Amino acid sequence: MQDFQRKPALSGHLLVMYLVAAIIVGFIWYFQWMLGLVMTAILAVSIYYSVRTERKLQNETQKYIETLSHRVKRVGEEALLEMPIGIILFNDEYMIEWANPYMNRFAEEEDSLVGMSLNVLSDDLASRIKESDDEIWLELDGYQFQISIRKDERLLYFSDRTVQSEIQTRYENEKAVIAIIYLDNYEEITQNMDDTLKSQLNSKVTSILNSWSTDYGIYLKRTSQDRFIAVLTKETLDQLEKSKFDILDEVRELNAEQNIPVTLSIGIGVGDSTLPDLGEMAQSSLDLALGRGGDQVAIKDGMGKVRFYGGRTNPMEKRTRVRARVISHALKELVQESDNVIIMGHKSPDMDSFGAAIGILNIAKANGVDGYIVFDPDDVDTGVYRLVDAMKKDEDLWKHFIEPDEAEALVTSWTLVVVVDTHKPSMVSHEKLLNKTEYKVVIDHHRRAEEFIDNPTLVYMEPYASSTAELVTELLEYQPKNLKLKMLEATALLAGIIVDTKSFTLRTGSRTFDAASYLRSKGADTVLVQRFMKEDLDIYIKRGRLIERAAIYRDAIAIAKGKPGEVYGGVLIAQAADTLLTMSGINASFVISERDDGRIGISARSLGDVNVQVIMEKMNGGGHLTNAATQIEDTTIDDAEALLKDILEEYFTGGEKE
DSSP: OHHHHTSOSSOHHHHHHHHHHHHHHHHHHHHOHHHHHHHHHHHHHHHHHHHHHHHHHHHHHHHHHHHHHHHHHHHHHHHHHHSSEEEEEEOTTOBEEEEOHHHHTTOSSSSOOTTSBGGGTOTTHHHHHHHOSSEEEEEETTEEEEEEEETTTTEEEEEEOHHHHHHHHHHHHTOEEEEEEEETTHHHHHTTOOHHHHHHHHHHHHHHHHHHHHHHTOEEEEEETTEEEEEEEHHHHHHHHHTTOTHHHHHHHHHHHHOOOOOEEEEEEOSSSOHHHHHHHHHHHHHHHHHTTSSEEEEEOTTSOEEEEEOOSOOOOOOOHHHHHHHHHHHHHHHHHSSOEEEEOBSSOOHHHHHHHHHHHHHHHHTTOOEEEEOOTTSOOTTTHHHHHHHHTOHHHHTTEEOHHHHHHHOOTTOEEEEESOOOGGGBSOGGGGGSOSEEEEEEOSOOOSOOOSSOSEEEEOTTSSOHHHHHHHHHTTSOTTOOOOHHHHHHHHHHHHHHTTTTTSSOOHHHHHHHHHHHHTTOOHHHHHHHTOOOHHHHHHHHHHHHTOEEETTTEEEEEOOTTOBOOHHHHHHHHHHHHTSTTOSEEEEEEEOTTSOEEEEEEESSSSOHHHHHHTTTOEEETTEEEEEESSOOHHHHHHHHHHHHHHHHTTOOOO
16 A cells, blocks of 8 residues: 555656646747746646646545455455355364364364364375375265365365255266066967967066066056067166166066066166167167076166176077078078188187087088188197097098188188187187178177177077087088088087087087987997097096085085196186086086186086076176186185175175176
């Protein structure tokens, strides 16, 4: 204010103006002193009134600034103390040095927070402030606060965002979700029913679904005999997930009550997408659930992530001869239109993969097209080396086996790539081949996983089949009659079926025996299969030591783990899991060991009561309902066992969620 008082009486521009006027008056005095005298008087009066007016304006401005300064100071003090924004100053030890009254009302026992640690507001507030540079969120006494951090000033601003958070939560909860509900085996179980029984089934299923939709506030509409569409909210979906979709169990209980083996599959689309996109995601999820055998829920969000619930029962065998014939004819046309056919199974191929590949090779030959099987000699497990040795003795057969580099050189824009016994790009023998042609066929008997080969031309996936070799054998029956399987080729296919069914004891249906009978008629040698399946004595002993370390978990689950530092191959731990499953009272088995690549391998088997596929999927693995495995990086055997037991506990106490 003192600076303001020292300002000149006249402003700069007035001084200049009067100075110019004085110079002009001086000239007038020189030429006409009378007129100069009058002009001087006028100039003096003008300067007097200008100075007076300027001083008055300065005094009024000074008073206004003094008043405004007082008001601003007062408002600042009131804002600091009264505004609904929390302010806290803290020291280097994260102790509160000052807090405004708004924050002091959160003091539990005293009227002030001063002298207390920041952690009195939240147990980890101090550590969170250390880790964050700008802001964090904190829930305090039912309020949601956005805390702005000023580390240099050791200052915190608490902005109440409770209403904003509630609006955001409400927005998230009310997002639209679309679900498609499908009766898995409606056509199969009703084709021989009379109208009365069919009407009773429809009434019972509809009643269960209507009651379920009413309880959860879901709009449900039946669109066909075996399909419903449902519209719900994200909040309702969260409730359904907490219940582990108990509607699956309710419908499945019809089997026990009325001996009607009906199950549900549900595909759900959720996220920020448009309604048409949600509908497409729901259909894609349903396809995925059905590809995994049905009786389960698949939920896909806008990011493409999928969660699964259910899938506890063995799927009903519902593939037909008609479908096998249609697929066989479609495959024949693709083969005939291609320059050549390149066949590959999964890494570390087993009997099923080898047998199925040989079957597809014969389909190519029957249609007059060159066929080749991708084979990496450095990636052969002990379980198939005898079969490989036998093939090497047949020059006419062995010339169709090529290494990955040779396969790349043979690929053209019209090459047909056929993948057998897997549908995951990361598991095929040579993934690069998938990107070199637009024509790809997938033939597999495993339940469909989230990872899948992009844009296949033809897909033949039947999770009800015992093996891929069984599926390929059925396709062979509808190929041109000039097809003539060699004894070794038929034996390889039969070996794939026998190995995957554990000598026709697991996952064996009537179609499995039909396929085996066909192969036997083509000269398949069961004695030779047994020779292929023989194992070395040292491997038998090593597997016995692994089995010896098994322990029983939850009364009917066997878990065996190798000693730290002991390395076991994937085939050996799989055989150990198979052996444990033959023990009395065991419904499922898990074998854990170190692998030669440094990872921890787990092989899982069950008799069908436990879905080991969904358990292994939670550990980034996969497989079949009764046969699955995984490999885990950067962990130990004990940690892997602890994780497995946690997942088993979740599975048995309320369902499974991926």
